[in-house]
Amino acid sequence: MYSKAVKYKKKTKKRPQMVRELQAEYQVATLPMEENQLGPVINKIICGDSGELLRKLPSNFVHLIITSPPYFGCRSYGNETLGREESPLDYVNNLLRFTIELKRVLHKEGSFYLNIGDVYFGTKGFIRNKGRYARKTDIHYKEHKIIKPDGKYLQYKQLLMLPERVAMGMQEQGWVLRNKIIWEKPNPVPSYSPDRRYPVYEHIFHFVKSRRYYFDLEIAKKLNNHRDIYRNGIEPFKEHQASYPVSLIKPLILTTSKENDIVLDPFMGSGTTAVAAILNNRRFIGLEINQGFCKIAEERIKETQSLINNRLHLQDKQLNWSKSYDEKQIIF
Numbered sequence: 345m346y347s348k349a350v351k352y353k354k355k356t357k358k359r360p361q362m363v364r365e366l367q368a369e370y371q372v373a374t375l376p377m378e379e380n381q382l383g384p385v386i387n388k389i390i391c392g393d394s395g396e397l398l399r400k401l402p403s404n405f406v407h408l409i410i411t412s413p414p415y416f417g418c419r420s421y422g423n424e425t426l427g428r429e430e431s432p433l434d435y436v437n438n439l440l441r442f443t444i445e446l447k448r449v450l451h452k453e454g455s456f457y458l459n460i461g462d463v464y465f466g467t468k469g470f471i472r473n474k475g476r477y478a479r480k481t482d483i484h485y486k487e488h489k490i491i492k493p494d495g496k497y498l499q500y501k502q503l504l505m506l507p508e509r510v511a512m513g514m515q516e517q518g519w520v521l522r523n524k525i526i527w528e529k530p531n532p533v534p535s536y537s538p539d540r541r542y543p544v545y546e547h548i549f550h551f552v553k554s555r556r557y558y559f560d561l562e563i564a565k566k567l568n569n570h571r572d573i574y575r576n577g578i579e580p581f582k583e584h585q586a587s588y589p590v591s592l593i594k595p596l597i598l599t600t601s602k603e604n605d606i607v608l609d610p611f612m613g614s615g616t617t618a619v620a621a622i623l624n625n626r627r628f629i630g631l632e633i634n635q636g637f638c639k640i641a642e643e644r645i646k647e648t649q650s651l652i653n654n655r656l657h658l659q660d661k662q663l664n665w666s667k668s669y670d671e672k673q674i675i676f
């Protein structure tokens with residue numbers, strides 16, 4: 345029974361395809377400073393610290409969460425602190441502060457996909473024997489002050505097992521881990537070392553918060569997405585070098601949410617999750633701390649929306665369907 349699609353209690357009205365697509369209309373918003381006066385947040389990028397913003401969202405209301413947080417000690421995006429801790433264990437604890445809040449906002453039959461990569465202790469990007477950094481972006485690593493090695497867990501060359509540590513912490517929070525998906529990249533960012541194999545994959549953990557949750561195995565099979573290893577190239581988007589591809593998350597959206605459901609990304613970056621949600625008739629909420637990325641995401645979403653609208657316009661001409669829609673945005 346659990347592997348079949350489990351219906352949410354709330355029924356959604358079936359509407360013609362074109363009208364459903366229009367529901368993903370996009371608006372920009374910034375939150376008022378006062379607690380409990382958020383205004384509408386659906387189909388918006390909200391610029392701010394998701395640690396704070398999540399606390400203002402109601403419980404049990406988003407149907408799906410897909411996200412990729414900053415990785416420990418990797419690139420710095422600007423004003424964030426997550427990932428810039430001195431100790432990898434502080435990073436795990438900080439990330440777990442977000443996941444406990446995400447558990448609260450997630451619908452009880454919803455899912456959470458967490459994409460997270462591992463790192464080696466202390467050496468990222470630095471070519472030791474040449475005393476320089478391998479890539480232009482590696483300058484970010486230079487600025488990251490990292491705790492001194494302790495000869496045990498904290499040793500140079502140590503693969504830190506951060507995805508596993510976060511996942512185990514989440515299990516302690518009561519999350520149920522359903523799949524540990526391996527995302528294999530045919531074109532990974534080069535990470536050469538003469539004394540180990542090339543790292544070519546990242547984790548995508550599929551977590552739920554109860555034993556009954558929405559999952560459509562038949563759609564997963566149709567999309568060839570029913571096994572726990574994916575092979576999908578990376579596609580950096582403009583200035584955001586760490587974006588994941590729409591093609592990677594589209595099947596996650598289609599198998600684990602229904603049309604018109606709300607998809608949340610608390611580390612929205614360039615807006616990939618929102619774009620995938622819009623293209624698949626889902627609503628979205630995007631949280632992002634970096635003003636520059638908020639702008640990139642907003643523009644990208646507008647472009648996606650106008651593509652859809654152009655398509656609708658053409659279809660309208662052919663079919664003479666009404667373009668009106670009755671979407672009510674959630675206000676709380």
Ligand SMILES: C[S@@+](CC[C@H](N)C(=O)[O-])C[C@H]1O[C@@H](n2cnc3c(N)ncnc32)[C@H](O)[C@@H]1O
Pocket residue numbers: 392393394395411412413414415421422424425426581584586587588589610611612613614615616617631632633634637
């Ligand atoms: C790995 S990137 C996400 C990329 C995204 N999946 C995409 O496809 O573009 C992580 C993002 O989290 C943002 N971030 C870091 N700390 C944050 C926080 N406390 N609140 C909101 N966003 C944060 C960073 O600015 C960065 O854009």
